[in-house]
Amino acid sequence: MIKRVCCISLLIASSAVSANGQLKAVPLYTEAELIALIKKNQHLKRVKDDDCQLLQDIEARAETMALPSYQFLYGDMLAYGVCVESNVELGLYYMRQSAEQGLSSALEQLGRYYDVGQLVQADKAMAVVYLREAASQGNLSAQIRLVNLFNAGHGSPRDYEDAYRWLFHSAVADKKLHNKIKKALAHLAEKMPQSAIRRARLPI
Incomplete structure (x- = not known):
């Protein structure tokens, strides 16, 4: 101590x-x-x-x-x-x-661990809890993983609108990742009413 x-x-x-022997x-x-x-x-x-x-x-x-x-x-x-x-x-x-x-990187990493079962036993419900918090802070990796979990049938439909909003308004320069996000959002939109999609797309 x-x-x-x-x-x-x-x-x-x-x-x-250092290489030359100096401190x-x-x-x-x-x-x-x-x-x-x-x-x-x-x-x-x-x-x-x-x-x-x-x-x-x-x-x-x-x-x-x-x-x-x-x-x-x-x-x-x-x-x-x-x-x-x-x-x-x-x-x-x-x-x-x-x-x-509240460190978003810690929230995202724990969510990822619970999603894939790394270091801990896989627990999709716990993954959603951590990823939702990280996603709300703008963590793009968490936003993508959260939407993918929802698309796979995990989590609550009550959270779809927020997840759609966060990912829809993310800024992504990489074209491959942009297309991946576009497909994920299109899949999630199939589970949502049009009114919720319209609200989620409103400027924030």
Whole structure:
């Protein structure tokens, strides 16, 4: 505990030896930087690239400061044994802590895990719960997966309109993904009354 408090209060950046033998400071990740890495799914690679030098700082910010982005990072590290001994149960605990604080990436990842049965037993109802919350925050991956779950017969028709609205108003540059979304929305529209579709398409 004393070691963690010191890491927090002093905000010490760990040191790594560069190729030319000089000490190279490894700066702590800002919240914005870490969230950007998480969105690109590069957070674990970054930790490994930094030679695991920030492990104590990451643990302290996840456990003691309860920062959602660091809880997510530490949870992933534990789940997949990156710089720490693998502990899936504890990793999921930190991911859930992050999700409870509203981090959309954590919500989306847990929803995906429950959808496909990765690390946890498959549970479509639980997947919808997590994905709906992430989708409402604009998480495109969650929006697509949520609509696909509805199209497969899971979830409640009461949520179709919101799911349609979120995905319909998403901005997507990739043509292949755009066509995929178009087909998914067309499928969902078959399950909805025209009045609900019209409302969902109104500007937001």
